[in-house]
Amino acid sequence: MASPVRVGAVSYLNAKPLYYRLEEFAPEARLEMEVPSRLAERLAAGELDVALIPSVEYLRGASRGYEILPGFAIGARGPVRSVKLFSKVPAAAIDRLALDAGSRTSQALVQVWLEARHGVRPSRIEPLPLGVSALESTADAVLVIGDRAMKVPEGPFHEVVDLAAAWRELTGLPFVFALWVVRRGADLGDVPEALARCRAEGLEHADELARIHGPRLGLDFRTCYDYLTRVLSYDLGEPELAGLRRFAAMAARLGLAPEGVNLVFHRPRDLATRR
Numbered sequence: 197m198a199s200p201v202r203v204g205a206v207s208y209l210n211a212k213p214l215y216y217r218l219e220e221f222a223p224e225a226r227l228e229m230e231v232p233s234r235l236a237e238r239l240a241a242g243e244l245d246v247a248l249i250p251s252v253e254y255l256r257g258a259s260r261g262y263e264i265l266p267g268f269a270i271g272a273r274g275p276v277r278s279v280k281l282f283s284k285v286p287a288a289a290i291d292r293l294a295l296d297a298g299s300r301t302s303q304a305l306v307q308v309w310l311e312a313r314h315g316v317r318p319s320r321i322e323p324l325p326l327g328v329s330a331l332e333s334t335a336d337a338v339l340v341i342g343d344r345a346m347k348v349p350e351g352p353f354h355e356v357v358d359l360a361a362a363w364r365e366l367t368g369l370p371f372v373f374a375l376w377v378v379r380r381g382a383d384l385g386d387v388p389e390a391l392a393r394c395r396a397e398g399l400e401h402a403d404e405l406a407r408i409h410g411p412r413l414g415l416d417f418r419t420c421y422d423y424l425t426r427v428l429s430y431d432l433g434e435p436e437l438a439g440l441r442r443f444a445a446m447a448a449r450l451g452l453a454p455e456g457v458n459l460v461f462h463r464p465r466d467l468a469t470r471r
């Protein structure tokens with residue numbers, strides 16, 4: 197039997213359609229779930245063959261020979277609901293910023309947005325550990341992502357900013373949070389084709405995913421269903437690539453990603469081996 201293909205997927209609700217019934221469609225796949233920052237570390241360490249990593253980590257790892265699986269992303273064209281900055285002070289006064297330790301892309305996005313929109317570069321940046329809630333932090337503002345961001349009460353804060361909405365307002369472009377990225381030299385077998393099937397069938401069965409995961413997360417069916425089918429976008433087309441390139445340039449200017457990284461795409465096996 198061929199050796200297993202180690203697939204790392206984001207453990208949040210937003211990624212569920214992307215690996216729906218994966219191990220059935222590709223029996224060689226061995227699925228592991230982690231928060232995004234951890235997936236990036238494990239792909240870099242060679243412990244995964246393909247993983248849904250934060251887009252900024254593709255930029256940071258490109259020199260290792262990372263390749264993007266074309267056509268897929270976790271992105272948003274407007275408000276995303278699960279990537280939020282909870283601020284106790286007006287954005288222009290943020291000096292101490294806590295960043296969700298599960299994130300990498302949104303950690304960079306919030307700094308890009310603060311600088312571009314408000315001319316602010318917080319002098320103290322600290323992690324918000326995974327088990328610690330935004331309400332417990334004493335920082336001026338706290339970035340929270342994923343399922344838990346959808347449940348933080350908006351009450352005690354001066355301002356709550358949906359960062360995908362803020363990005364759209366700033367640039368007019370969609371935002372790409374995560375990409376399927378392949379480790380150099382990994383043999384993925386039929387996994388890329390299976391992932392395309394997962395996404396198609398996962399979105400077709402979004403009602404089933406919302407029914408299963410809503411109660412577990414304390415979210416009602418409608419909120420989950422809308423999040424999966426209308427709020428998030430799973431495409432990586434020209435508008436998303438334009439958003440990604442703009443983000444790459446802005447992150448590089450702040451020293452949060454290397455300069456001038458090319459987007460390199462993984463080629464399907466038949467094309468890669470032909471000739």
Ligand SMILES: C=C(O[C@@H]1C=C(C(=O)O)C=C[C@H]1O)C(=O)O
Nearest residue numbers: 232250278299300301302342373
């Ligand atoms: C929209 C989201 O996108 C996520 C945000 C990421 C990040 O900030 O690094 C990485 C992966 C995505 O799952 C979310 O988690 O809410």
